[in-house]
Amino acid sequence: MIKVYSKESRFSRDHGWLQSNFSFSFADFYDPENLQFGSLRVFNDDFVQPNEGFGKHPHQEMEIVSIVLDGELKHADSEGNSAVTTFGGIQRMSAGTGIYHSEFNPSSTNEVNFFQLWFLPDKKGVTPEYEKTTYDISKMKNNLLPVVSRQASENVAYINQDVTIFMSDLEIGNELTHTQEAGRKMFLFVIEGEVTLNGDIKLSKRDSVRLTDETSAKILANSDARFLLIDLV
Template sequence: MIKVYPAESRYHADYGWLKTYHSFSFGEYYDPNNIQFGPLRVLNDDFVAPLRGFGAHPHQEMEIVSIVLKGHLKHEDSAGHTATTTFGGVQRMSAGTGIIHSEVNPSATEEVNFLQLWFLPEVNGLTPSYERTTFDVAKMKNALLPIVANRPSSREIAHIHQDLTIYLSDLEAGKEITFTQPEGRRIFLFVIEGELTLNGKTTLHRRDSARITEIPTLGIASKQGTRFMLIDLP
């Protein structure tokens, strides 16, 4: 089954310094029918003004992934980690038993747009940890490039404490790729830019998403070209 969530169906809030779009219940937005999809608990599409951001705040028992789409994002935490990321980089934080962190836009002139994803961990009580990885953007071309995984095969892939893999792809106009997974797993797909069609029938546009179950083989094609994120979930 493919269930499409149009971009305009997301919860939207504008705080001036922050414009945010929530794909799942988060903060002041609560929908008992939209809490999570498998272990995927949060997907926020955030736009943060220059020199603004999320000040120091605590997290616990959550795997948190930040993917910058445009601009720069600076992370600091109570364990002493500091890093700044742009597109081509991933920040992964395991909150575990508890950690305090901040995420701010260090630029005085440029807005930052990033996706923040929260996943429930495989087990609770993990020691908090942080990791910044970088990947080769060129490898996204007409391919599914893993950038976060439970069993990373290279230093370009961030390690997450959950049985999932996050892929990014730049699919050129007229091209098609196929994703296959074992039966019983889930697929979450998010269109970052452009448009795509799933299994020749279901079309998604910019910032649309799809929650896919009981379809182990997924054909992804684009007439105009697309950049998208695919998550393989238990």
């Protein structure tokens, strides 16, 4: 089954300092028919103004991934971790038994745009942990580049769940196919540009697709396109 979600279907909230777009129920947006997709519980597309951000707040029993698309994002937490991430970087936090953290735009001039994803962990009670990794942006070109996975490496952040997140820059006319075992799911999010999925599904900037009981996804770039693909349970 393939279900398409246009960018207009997302719940949006403008707080002045923060423009948020929710793909799933979050905060004051509640839709009992849209709570999660497999282990993916939250997918927020956030724009934070200069010198603004989320103050210290708690998390527990959740895998939290922040992917910066533009600008700078500063993280600090109760475990003593602190780091600034830009495009080409990943922040992954295992909230585990409990942690406090803040996320802030340290720039005085430029907004930051980032995705924040929450995944349900495959085990509870882990010690809270923070990790920052970087990946080679050039390797996204016409390729599905893993940036988060349970099979971690030097440039791939670890996650306590059977999930892999890929980033890709697909040039116009090029095509990529991702295959997976039966019973798994795929979540595709178009960041920029336009693509065609499996021959006939047209997708534009900020549209997304949820694939269930499909073993492959064929993605053709109708223009130069950037997208994120998640292989998950």
